[in-house]
Amino acid sequence: MHKKIRHTDIQDQHADIMIRDLHKSFGANSVLKGVNLDVFRGENVVVLGRSGTGKSVLIKIIAGLLKPDSGTVIVLDKNVPELDDKELLQLRLKIGFSFQSSALYDSMTVKENLEFPLLRNSRNLTKAAINTHVEEALDAVGLQQTIHQYPSELSGGQRKRIGIARTLIMRPLIMLYDEPTAGLDPVTSVEINNLINEVQERYNTSSIIITHDLTCAKATGDRVAILLDGSFIRTGRFEEVFATRDERITSFYEYNFID
Amino acid sequence: MGKKIPFFYNNLFKIYGTFLGLQQVFMKSNPPRTYIISQKLDAFFSDVYAIMNFIGRFFRELGPPYEWREIIRQCYMVGWKSLPLISVTSFVVGIVFTKQSRPSLSEFGATSWLPSLVAIAIFRALAPLVTALIAAGKVGSNIGAELGSMRVTEQIDAMEVSATNPFKFLVVSRVLATSCMLPVLMFYMAFISMLGAYLNILVNEDTSFSAFFIKALDKITFLDLFSSLIKTIVFGFSIGIIGCYQGYHATQGTQGVGRAANFAVVTSMFVVFIEEIIAVQITNWFR
Numbered sequence: 001m002h003k004k005i006r007h008t009d010i011q012d013q014h015a016d017i018m019i020r021d022l023h024k025s026f027g028a029n030s031v032l033k034g035v036n037l038d039v040f041r042g043e044n045v046v047v048l049g050r051s052g053t054g055k056s057v058l059i060k061i062i063a064g065l066l067k068p069d070s071g072t073v074i075v076l077d078k079n080v081p082e083l084d085d086k087e088l089l090q091l092r093l094k095i096g097f098s099f100q101s102s103a104l105y106d107s108m109t110v111k112e113n114l115e116f117p118l119l120r121n122s123r124n125l126t127k128a129a130i131n132t133h134v135e136e137a138l139d140a141v142g143l144q145q146t147i148h149q150y151p152s153e154l155s156g157g158q159r160k161r162i163g164i165a166r167t168l169i170m171r172p173l174i175m176l177y178d179e180p181t182a183g184l185d186p187v188t189s190v191e192i193n194n195l196i197n198e199v200q201e202r203y204n205t206s207s208i209i210i211t212h213d214l215t216c217a218k219a220t221g222d223r224v225a226i227l228l229d230g231s232f233i234r235t236g237r238f239e240e241v242f243a244t245r246d247e248r249i250t251s252f253y254e255y256n257f258i259d
Numbered sequence: 260m261g262k263k264i265p266f267f268y269n270n271l272f273k274i275y276g277t278f279l280g281l282q283q284v285f286m287k288s289n290p291p292r293t294y295i296i297s298q299k300l301d302a303f304f305s306d307v308y309a310i311m312n313f314i315g316r317f318f319r320e321l322g323p324p325y326e327w328r329e330i331i332r333q334c335y336m337v338g339w340k341s342l343p344l345i346s347v348t349s350f351v352v353g354i355v356f357t358k359q360s361r362p363s364l365s366e367f368g369a370t371s372w373l374p375s376l377v378a379i380a381i382f383r384a385l386a387p388l389v390t391a392l393i394a395a396g397k398v399g400s401n402i403g404a405e406l407g408s409m410r411v412t413e414q415i416d417a418m419e420v421s422a423t424n425p426f427k428f429l430v431v432s433r434v435l436a437t438s439c440m441l442p443v444l445m446f447y448m449a450f451i452s453m454l455g456a457y458l459n460i461l462v463n464e465d466t467s468f469s470a471f472f473i474k475a476l477d478k479i480t481f482l483d484l485f486s487s488l489i490k491t492i493v494f495g496f497s498i499g500i501i502g503c504y505q506g507y508h509a510t511q512g513t514q515g516v517g518r519a520a521n522f523a524v525v526t527s528m529f530v531v532f533i534e535e536i537i538a539v540q541i542t543n544w545f546r
Contacts, residue, residue, distance in 0.1 A: 060416075063419075063420045064419075064420075065416055065419060065420065089422050089424075090422075092419070092420055092421070092422040093422045095420065097416075097417070097420040097421075099413045099416070099417055100413075101412050101413055103412060103413040103414050103416065103417035104414075104417075105409075105414055105417075105418075106408075106409075106412075106414070116418075116421065116423065117421035117422060117423055120422075120423040120424075121421075121422050121423070123324075166417075166421070167421070170421065170422070
């Protein structure tokens with residue numbers, strides 16, 4: 001799929017996400033040790049790293065689900081760790097978070113899942129307007145037929161798509177994807193990759209995509225950042241990052257079996 | 260003076276909790292961790308502090324806007340879905356209690372007191388306590404498991420990042436539902452138990468339905484009904500808040516969900532017994 005925005009086009013743009021010297025540890029286990037990252041408007045940044053390197057922790061800190069030990073996390077000009085509950089709620093209206101497990105509400109139908117954030121954040125919307133928003137979001141992920149189904153009746157790929165649709169319904173400026181292709185077959189993974197790119201083009205979102213799937217990284221990332229031992233060891237375009245003999249990076253390539 | 264005791268304990272827990280927090284900060288650079296008193300006691304006080312914070316947050320989040328749809332759904336789950344179990348249990352309790360009491364009373368030739376005795380026992384103690392224990396088992400475990408499962412599958416996180424308040428939606432609605440529905444279930448249980456008692460009496464004596472109820476309710480005072488009502492509201496609140504607390508803070512995957520459900524039941528039952536003892540003492544002061 002052709003990528004409209006490239007690293008060179010966006011360097012001089014405003015950074016929607018700016019992370020400086022971020023540290024986070026759990027007990028004696030130091031996970032993030034001085035992470036720095038910029039994500040510019042309309043850019044997809046893929047964070048690659050092995051399991052347990054703190055990739056998911058990073059985006060949970062950006063979404064305000066976890067508090068960092070130190071460092072600044074500026075999201076849309078607001079320092080997330082310093083926000084109170086009310087300010088965090090306002091900021092989250094502009095952030096979409098696609099969870100690894102999809103995190104759909106089991107007790108609700110697809111329609112109710114999609115309505116959930118709308119009903120609580122846009123209380124002046126009419127029922128007809130809510131229905132229109134739901135249909136548009138389902139249309140964006142191509143799953144209109146599942147509207148009355150429960151999450152347990154959907155396949156893994158469908159659940160991921162509905163999870164993304166639920167975040168799109170609030171028209172976010174920033175999208176955070178946690179392992180979007182994990183546990184999916186290659187065909188469905190390609191569909192999800194295409195969907196991530198479509199979301200970027202359609203809504204001009206700035207995104208961080210957490211993955212260890214190089215196919216996903218290559219297909220969706222304007223830039224790739226490799227997280228190892230608590231900090232980014234290399235950042236740049238996919239081809240640039242992997243044009244190295246550094247074994248820590250080439251080992252990713254060898255075990256992912258991509259061309 | 261009476262008002263100063265909870266205030267004192269509240270602050271004691273706060274100080275202890277803050278101290279534990281500070282200790283964690285210092286311990287980061289100086290592992291391994293040492294404990295203020297002992298590991299288990301530290302953990303106990305930390306839990307008490309966390310539960311008090313949780314209860315405090317419940318009252319802070321209690322204001323509007325309300326999640327009416329979810330509250331009604333939870334009332335249906337707590338009330339309507341518990342009816343079959345409550346019906347069977349209360350009917351059996353009524354029959355068994357009457358049957359077991361009859362021989363003792365007949366020794367003194369006082370079987371005519373049986374309806375009053377049964378009514379007093381049911382309204383003052385059996386109905387509130389048995390309803391609360393059934394609810395702790397059925398509703399408490401359900402809440403603990405449901406919220407625990409939502410926690411470990413990141414559904415609660417998903418609510419947070421979609422700029423909604425999961426505490427209000429999940430916790431406040433459930434605690435309100437248990438607090439409101441338990442008194443209703445208690446009065447229903449009392450009625451069905453009395454029916455069971457009447458059936459047992461009818462087998463042995465020729466008593467009319469109205470005569471039985473007039474005699475039974477003759478000894479029931481406003482204080483009996485009022486204390487049972489307040490007691491079951493407190494039981495309902497405790498069962499709801501403990502179930503929610505255990506589920507909301509579940510960790511470690513499916514094992515954590517099971518543990519949350521189990522702790523919700525065990526802790527709720529224990530707290531219900533403690534509250535029953537306190538309630539009996541307080542009620543007796545007014546008799």
